[in-house]
Amino acid sequence: MSLTELIAGVEDHQKTLTVFNAGESVVDDLRERFSDRNVRVRAERTESGRPGEFITLSDGDEVVAAASLDSFTETLSNGDRYITRDSSPYRSILDHMDETMFTSWSIERMVAASREIEDRAWRVGNGSLHAGFQTLSTLQGELDLYERLGETEVSVHAYAVPDIEPPESSAFSLHLERSQEIADSWFVVFDGGGDPRQKCALLAEEREPRQFYGFWTYDESTVDWIIDYLESTYGYLEQ
Structure with a gap:
């Protein structure tokens, strides 16, 4: 396997970021922020509207991480968009976005x-x-x-x-x-x-x-x- 083949293998493996109970503008903002990433962003609502606004990251049918929407968007607003694994409030999400x-x-x-x-x-x-x-x-x-x-x-x-x-x-x-x-x-x-x-x-x-x-x-x-x-x-x- 070459470096190019490794990149192609990762490219074929898309993850899904699901935003729960949030307004349309929030979801649109996240879609824009991740427009250059191989991550699909979609919106959903829980039946009761609880436990408030949160996000999950899925790999296929498996949910691999979850976080509150506030902590996730706050860190993005601070410009933490590159390889800063150690200092992020949404570390559980970032850890599972390896090879994204x-x-x-x-x-x-x-x-x-x-x-x-x-x-x-x-x-x-x-x-x-x-x-x-x-x-x-x-x-x-x-x-x-x-x-x-x-x-x-x-x-x-x-x-x-x-x-x-x-x-x-x-x-x-x-x-x-x-x-x-x-x-x-x-x-x-x-x-x-x-x-x-x-x-x-x-x-x-x-x-x-x-x-x-x-x-x-x-x-x-x-x-x-x-x-x-x-x-x-x-x-x-x-x-």
Whole structure:
């Protein structure tokens, strides 16, 4: 299985967010907020109108998480839309949205989501971080950040197609690959530094010019699979 096939498998697995006992404007707002995600938002009402406004997340016919609508929308209003698992009042919902697709993300949103994982690696201070930049010229703009991260106890691996001359030396492992998969893929993967709760990954592919389709996840087995795939396919050869 390739990175593209992994993305396609997640894409085929849609979850449903059901909003109970809420007004139409609230439901419409949530639909808009999740319009770029592979999540279907629908409205329902309980017969008695109790226990007030709440939401559930379903995977097929199974309800996997529930939360009050107030706590969920409050966190969204605070801008908590990326990979911030540790600090959210709707953690039960977010935990179960692992491997949820996003669609048509811009460069700016991809960078913001990537920063969440890079910052996590900084905070943990060890483990390994794997990042795919598509091209070496893209990595060039991030060299300062990755040099500093590479000087810590974090083992940093950067993957790119060589479209410019590589740096003479670096504080991280640079994997230069003339691979279409690397050219098309943007990923940032952190192994948690020995703490499974810190494992996380962002994986996407560029299907349209500068528009990215993919997912983020905290699922341990998925993070491990991505790292194992990168290691076995592209190795540890430093350039």
